[in-house]
Amino acid sequence: MSVNQVSDDTLRPSVWGDSGLLGRVMSAGSRRHVPVLKQGFVFFFVLMAALVSTVIPWLPVTDAPTMWAGVSAALFGVAFAAAASWRPRLLAWEIVIPAADFVAVGLLRYGTGDSRSVFVPIILLPIVWIAVWAGRSNIVWLLVGSAVTFLLPFVIDPGGRAPSEFIRIVFSLAIYATVGLAVNELARQASRRVELSRAQQHAVEREIDKAATIQQSLLPPKTSLLPDMFAVRGTCIPARTVGGDFYDWYPTPDGIALTVGDVMGKGVGAGMIAAAVRSVIRSSSDDLDPAVALRRATTGLASGDSDVDIQFTTCFHARITPSGEVRWADGGHGLALIRRASGLVERLRSSDLPVGLGDHWVSHTDQLQPGDTIVCISDGVLDLFPDELLAFSAFQRLLISTGDSSEIVQRVTELVGDDEQADDVTVVVATFAPAPAPAPALARA
Structure with a gap:
């Protein structure tokens, strides 16, 4: 031939x-x-x-x-x-x-x-x-x-x-x-x-497709499993078939848990680390202290071979109770915010190191009021804005001008468009919307 x-x-x-x-x-x-x-x-x-x-x-x-x-x-x-x-x-x-x-x-x-x-x-x-x-x-x-x-x-x-x-x-x-x-x-x-x-x-390519399928299967289940007082939405758009970003939510004995992580690097290797960190953090659902989950994740990634470099993972992990109390720990992520119902945006700051690098994390506490929204993104979201130095401020303005949690996720997805992005794009949004307390009954004459 x-x-x-x-x-x-x-x-x-x-x-x-x-x-x-x-x-x-x-x-x-x-x-x-x-x-x-x-x-x-x-x-x-x-x-x-x-x-x-x-x-x-x-x-x-x-x-x-x-x-x-x-x-x-x-x-x-x-x-x-x-x-x-x-x-x-x-x-x-x-x-x-x-x-x-x-x-x-x-x-x-x-x-x-x-x-x-x-x-x-x-x-x-x-x-x-x-x-x-x-x-x-x-x-x-x-x-x-x-x-x-x-x-x-x-x-x-x-x-x-x-x-x-x-x-x-x-x-x-x-x-x-x-x-x-x-x-x-x-x-x-x-x-x-x-x-x-x-x-x-x-x-x-077949192995990568399998890895992508497995990674998709690790995404959190439908929000119908969460208490009605929380409106939670999220998305992850990988830059490659398999990404290093991950997010998770699940019900806990004291409310719900939210997690957003970003593994250093991209591809199948980063995806494997992301799956491991997610699994270890989820296994800590019975512990009320979110910092414990980060410590366990670092222990899970530790290697007995000192010559092997472990990819570090920035991670934000929060627990929200039905009363609106937020306990959170941040391992080098630094991209979580609370948008108040009044329109004010507060950044949740922490100086702790990423998972895989640090050995100590501190839990912080905040209080959500009805209508408040907690938002966490990966750094790939900031890459969607033209000015790198002003990207975080631009994202804050986007939050102020956007409605409910579904609309926030939709706006971020629209920023990605059809163009190939340089980094994985992840956003998780949770709005605290408890049912209004019933009005007291009028006393009978």
Whole structure:
């Protein structure tokens, strides 16, 4: 089959048996013009050989009509290649192009001095063309073509041939066959390496897809499992198939828990660390102190091998009670805020180190009033704003101008748009909206 080194195209059915000389059916697009490019070089050299022989006196022209017939044969190859570029089905007969070249070089050889012609090396171009096709049986066809080139002058003029001419032809065919075998083997090895690389790439892609599916399965369940007094929404848009950001929420014995984390780095490795940290923090749901969850996560990531670098994770973890009390711990994240019902935005600040770097975290306490909203984002959200230095202020203004928790998540998602972002984008929003206390009954008269 023809390799043509251009495609992942569908294999063409062979008209010449198992040798597969007919190669591949090339898809539409720029790749189908490769035969025109290759044949263009052959025609250029044949034409230049004829022109140079005509202009330079010491280059013999023994038969000008035959020489220009060779140019016409090469031109026919160009025309066929051009037609095949627009009618890909013609590439099933791609063998016609190098066949025309063998005839062209044979005619050129006879017209420019026969055995004394200096232009015979042009035959190497169609030889290499056929040699790169898959299958060693193609060597037979390049030998047939080479024989046509050398024996064509015998057909035109049978007489006057010295015995040494036949020996020279046999020797030349042996050399060209060796060249063809070498090129064919190199092409075969290159093709195998490409196929192996593609197989490995597909295997990696399948594993990444599985990792992405697993990561999606670790996202928190529907908010219907949470108490009605909390309106919680969130999203995570990874920069790659598998991201290093994660978020979580779940009911606890004393209310709900919220977590947002950002693992250093991206890809599958960061995704594995994110899954581990999330799982350890969730396993601490029975402990009322959120700082305990961060300490346990660091212990879970610790390695006995001091030479192994552990990726650190910035993490915000909060517990909210039905009374609106917020207990939170921040491991180097620093991107959590409370938007009060009055419109005031307060940033929750902490100087503690990320998970994996520090060994001590402090829990803080705040109080939510009805209508207050706690918001936590990853640094990928700030990358969505044009001015890096003013990005956090711009996000605060977005919060002030936005309504409920669903609208906040929607606005952040709209900022991402269809463009590829540089970092994972994560936002989690929880609004404290307890049911109003029932009005006291009027005393009966």
